[in-house]
Structures are given as structure tokens and as C-alpha cells.
Amino acid sequence: MTPENPGFAHAYATAILRRGREPMPPVDFTPDWGDAPRRGKYYPRASAFGLPAPPATGVDLDTALRGPGDADEPFTLPLLAGLLHHSYGLLGRRLGIQANTDLAALPSYAHANWHRGTASGGGLYPCSVYWVAGPGAGVTPGVYYYAHARHAMQRLLTGDVSARVNAAVDPPRPASQFLVIGVKYWQNAFKYNNFSYHAVSMDVGTLVQTWRLWAGAQGRQIRPVLWFDQAAVAELLGLAPDDEALFAVVPLTWAAPAGSPPAAAPPPAAGPAESAGQPATVRVRHHDQERSRTLLTFDTLRRINRSTAAAVDRPATGALAPAAAHPAPDGTRLPLPAAAPMTLPVEAALTARRSSFGRFLHRRPMAAEQLAALLRATAASTVPSEIDGPADRPLARIYAFVNHVAGVPAGGYAYDPQEHSLVAVTDGPPGAFLQRNYFLANYNLEQAAVVLVPTVRTHAVLDATGDRGYNLVNATVGAIAQSFYTAAAALRLGAGVALGFDSVSYVEELGLTENDEFPLLIMLAGDDRGQLGDYRYELR
Numbered sequence: 001m002t003p004e005n006p007g008f009a010h011a012y013a014t015a016i017l018r019r020g021r022e023p024m025p026p027v028d029f030t031p032d033w034g035d036a037p038r039r040g041k042y043y044p045r046a047s048a049f050g051l052p053a054p055p056a057t058g059v060d061l062d063t064a065l066r067g068p069g070d071a072d073e074p075f076t077l078p079l080l081a082g083l084l085h086h087s088y089g090l091l092g093r094r095l096g097i098q099a100n101t102d103l104a105a106l107p108s109y110a111h112a113n114w115h116r117g118t119a120s121g122g123g124l125y126p127c128s129v130y131w132v133a134g135p136g137a138g139v140t141p142g143v144y145y146y147a148h149a150r151h152a153m154q155r156l157l158t159g160d161v162s163a164r165v166n167a168a169v170d171p172p173r174p175a176s177q178f179l180v181i182g183v184k185y186w187q188n189a190f191k192y193n194n195f196s197y198h199a200v201s202m203d204v205g206t207l208v209q210t211w212r213l214w215a216g217a218q219g220r221q222i223r224p225v226l227w228f229d230q231a232a233v234a235e236l237l238g239l240a241p242d243d244e245a246l247f248a249v250v251p252l253t254w255a256a257p258a259g260s261p262p263a264a265a266p267p268p269a270a271g272p273a274e275s276a277g278q279p280a281t282v283r284v285r286h287h288d289q290e291r292s293r294t295l296l297t298f299d300t301l302r303r304i305n306r307s308t309a310a311a312v313d314r315p316a317t318g319a320l321a322p323a324a325a326h327p328a329p330d331g332t333r334l335p336l337p338a339a340a341p342m343t344l345p346v347e348a349a350l351t352a353r354r355s356s357f358g359r360f361l362h363r364r365p366m367a368a369e370q371l372a373a374l375l376r377a378t379a380a381s382t383v384p385s386e387i388d389g390p391a392d393r394p395l396a397r398i399y400a401f402v403n404h405v406a407g408v409p410a411g412g413y414a415y416d417p418q419e420h421s422l423v424a425v426t427d428g429p430p431g432a433f434l435q436r437n438y439f440l441a442n443y444n445l446e447q448a449a450v451v452l453v454p455t456v457r458t459h460a461v462l463d464a465t466g467d468r469g470y471n472l473v474n475a476t477v478g479a480i481a482q483s484f485y486t487a488a489a490a491l492r493l494g495a496g497v498a499l500g501f502d503s504v505s506y507v508e509e510l511g512l513t514e515n516d517e518f519p520l521l522i523m524l525a526g527d528d529r530g531q532l533g534d535y536r537y538e539l540r
Contacts, residue, residue: 202474224248353485378480381396503518
């Protein structure tokens with residue numbers, strides 16, 4: 001794969017911002033739902049073994065959001081099983097009366113809504129999770145694919161290739177165990193075409209944040225590496241880069257079983273063949289079997305994928321400092337009360353997470369303490385990366401359009417996390433503005449108690465880091481969305497996240513025209529009529 005249009009991420013980001021007024025091609029595209037792909041990869045000839053039952057953390061969400069601090073206890077196979085089960089594993093089946101367009105199909109078993117702890121754009125779950133297991137994992141070293149429907153590992157390659165991954169990734173310290181997050185584009189592009197890169201890069205963030213919450217509750221660190229040699233790792237995994245891209249590699253600290261071989265040594269310098277760009281001979285030979293009979297390609301998707309993948313040069317530590325979120329604006333301040341406690345265990349909050357889809361009911365206002373908890377959780381959500389500097393400030397700022405919150409006048413606000421206060425930006429009930437600028441029919445934004453809007457200075461991030469910074473921007477917003485959903489579940493609030501809105505109108509309404517902030521999604525919360533016609537079956 002050769003670089004195409006270096007800097008194309010700037011043009012793509014602008015097209016995403018303006019798509020509400022200047023639709024992205026293909027304008028008249030209609031998904032072929034009868035020929036849709038699977039929501040996961042299928043390797044028919046790969047052997048598999050079931051993962052152990054996941055342990056319960058017993059740790060509440062407030063503690064999980066604070067993370068492990070400086071602790072980095074080693075992983076074990078049961079802990080890895082729990083991490084995967086509560087993030088991408090199937091947790092149960094749901095069917096409730098709601099306003100989304102797929103409601104009529106859900107009673108059919110073939111179209112059942114099997115819910116997971118992690119949110120996904122369109123519920124399509126395009127992320128692939130691979131485990132590169134080196135010595136000391138308690139399993140045969142090799143490359144494995146997490147088969148989420150079976151909560152099992154499928155072996156794709158036998159043999160220790162951890163040194164190859166170390167060489168391609170150059171993590172802060174060499175590791176013997178890695179999780180690799182890929183995205184199979186067709187799983188999302190069949191529905192969202194060229195827009196899909198925007199959606200799937202957020203999916204990477206929701207997955208990473210779920211891992212951070214679950215692992216943090218166990219005293220473990222999740223620190224993804226985003227700048228690495230994607231082509232080298234894709235070659236090892238047997239992937240065609242235009243079909244499936246690799247977005248993040250997560251080195252894991254691991255506890256080796258007693259009597260196991262020592263961990264892999266740091267990799268030697270690349271040999272002549274590898275230095276010349278020639279592929280190594282050892283690679284995954286298993287191939288995913290596609291369900292769809294017809295696969296389409298989308299030019300803009302291919303261009304943004306190639307542009308970000310080719311940006312392999314790692315920026316300097318601290319490079320993100322000029323792209324940090326602006327300080328809170330001046331204006332009338334409204335101090336917030338202490339955040340409502342979120343005592344639900346983290347795995348219970350992940351299991352309870354769901355989208356409300358039109359079931360908001362404004363008759364019972366949200367408590368200001370609940371709003372404070374949502375704001376605190378979302379503002380603290382980041383995606384740590386290998387280029388973080390010690391004094392870096394967050395990339396995202398959170399705005400709040402308040403409709404129905406007790407003790408908080410209706411209007412638009414910027415959240416100041418340092419002072420834990422709201423700064424007034426607009427006056428008056430925002431419901432009419434919110435609903436007028438929403439494209440879909442699955443939510444009534446006037447009924448939501450509050451609509452939160454994360455913004456990032458996308459062009460500033462790209463200027464500071466190059467095109468691959470686009471992945472960090474969207475992963476950050478995805479992480480914010482996952483924290484929002486999980487916190488709302490712990491607070492027993494209805495919640496929803498949406499991308500179908502006119503971003504330019506939000507820029508104008510919030511006065512962001514001169515300060516380069518991009519509103520990237522909207523997050524709705526409030527009272528929910530979730531018990532009406534609701535069916536749940538939890539898998540154990």
C-alpha cells in the first residue's frame with residue numbers, strides 16, 4: 001500500500017463537519033440489508049478454545065473511572081477473558097419498544113439485538129481483536145482472534161512472533177503479550193459508505209475506554225500504541241490493508257505461570273530483507289470467510305485509510321500540547337453540586353448500558369448531581385498514547401444543552417472541569433434548536449434532560465501529529481461516549497449517542513467559528529420509559 005494524498009485527513013475532517021449541508025457521496029446510497037456482512041469475522045478452519053469464566057471486579061464505577069493510578073499489575077488468562085467478555089463479548093439479548101428504524105426486525109432471531117458492554121456506531125461492531133501471545137501466557141504462543149459470539153480464541157498462527165510485533169510497534173518497553181485492534185471496513189461501510197471511517201475510528205475509542213474502565217478496576221494499565229508500522233503488523237496477521245486496517249496495539253504486562261519459559265527478549269535490529277521492506281515469511285494463512293456476496297469499495301474511505309496508515313512517523317513526546325482544548329470561556333458561571341455517586345460495579349454498569357431510542361420523557365427533571373456526574377466522567381475521559389507529554393491538557397471540551405435539569409436554567413453551557421462549573425454560552429430553552437438540527441426520527445431531543453457535545457480542535461491535532469492524529473481525535477470522542485453511556489447506566493438514566501446532526505449549526509450556536517473546535521457527536525440523557533414492553537435475557 002502506497003501513501004495517497006498526505007494531509008488528506010484535513011479534507012476528510014472538513015467534509016465530515018459539513019456533511020449536514022454538503023452531503024458526502026454517494027448521496028443516494030442504500031444499504032443492501034439482505035446481503036449484509038456478519039458482525040464479526042469467521043475463520044471456518046481455525047481451531048478454537050473457550051476462555052475461562054470472567055471474574056467479577058466488584059469495583060464500583062467511580063473507582064474504575066479514576067483508573068489504576070501508577071499501578072500496573074500483571075494480567076492473567078482469566079483477567080484477559082474478563083476484559084474481552086465485558087467489552088466485546090455477547091452479554092444478553094434485548095428487545096424493547098423504541099423508535100429506532102430496526103425495531104420491526106428485532107423479534108426475529110436472525111436479527112436479534114445481542115448487546116455488549118461497548119457501544120458501536122450503528123450497532124455494527126466492526127473492530128477485530130487479536131491476541132499476539134508470546135511465551136508465558138499459559139497458552140501455545142501464537143496469534144489468536146477473539147471470537148466474541150463463542151467467547152473463545154481461534155488460533156490463527158502457532159509460534160512466538162512477539163519479537164516481530166515489538167519491532168513494528170516499538171512500545172515504551174518490550175512486551176511478550178499484545179492486543180491488536182483492527183477494523184474490517186466492510187462491516188460498517190456496507191451501511192455508511194465513505195462516512196464509515198469517521199464512525200469506526202470512534203468505535204476504537206469506545207473499545208479502548210471499556211478496557212481502561214475494566215482493567216483499571218483491577219489495577220491494570222491499558223495504554224495503546226497508535227503510531228506503529230501498520231503494514232508490518234498487517235502482513236503478520238495476513239490482512240489486506242485496504243480491507244482491514246489496524247488502529248491500535250496494546251502491550252500487556254503479564255504474569256507468567258510458574259515454570260513457564262522466560263518472556264521474549266527485546267527484538268534485534270531488522271535484517272536486510274526487512275529493512276528493504278520485503279515481507280517476512282511467517283504470517284497468518286487463515287482467511288476470513290465473508291457472508292456478503294457483493295462487496296463495494298468507496299474511494300474516499302480508501303484514501304483516508306491509506307493516508308492515515310502511511311503516516312508512520314511518531315510525533316515527539318508532548319507534540320499534542322498546542323492542540324489541547326481551549327480554556328473555558330468567560331461568562332456567567334453556575335457552580336455545580338458534588339457529583340452523584342456511581343456505586344454500581346463496573347461490570348454491572350457495562351451490562352446495563354443501552355440506547356434509549358426515543359423513550360425519553362421530560363416529566364421528571366434530571367437532578368443537578370446526576371448532570372455533575374455525567375460531566376465529570378466525560379470530561380475526564382482520554383485515550384492515553386505513546387506521545388503524551390507530562391503536562392498535556394485534555395483534547396476535548398464538553399458543552400451542555402440543558403432542557404430539564406433541576407436547579408439549572410435551560411440554555412447552552414461550556415463545562416469547566418477545573419472549577420466544576422457551567423459557563424453560560426446561550427440563553428433560553430434549546431429544545432427547538434436541537435430538534436431542528438437532528439436528521440433522524442429515532443430521538444426527540446426536546447424530551448432529553450440534557451444533550452452533551454464534545455468538541456476537539458481537529459485541525460490543530462492534525463497539524464501537530466500528521467494524518468494519523470485523526471484516529472486519536474475520534475478515539476478520544478469514542479472514549480467520551482463510552483464513559484457517558486456507562487455513567488448513565490450507573491446513574492439509572494436513559495442515554496443515547498448520535499452522529500446525525502448538523503455540526504455547522506452547533507458551531508454557529510456555540511460561537512465556535514473562530515476557535516477551530518469541531519462538534520463530533522451528541523450525547524443525550526434523561527428520564528427513560530425503559531420498562532415498557534421491555535424484554536431482556538442475560539447470558540451467563
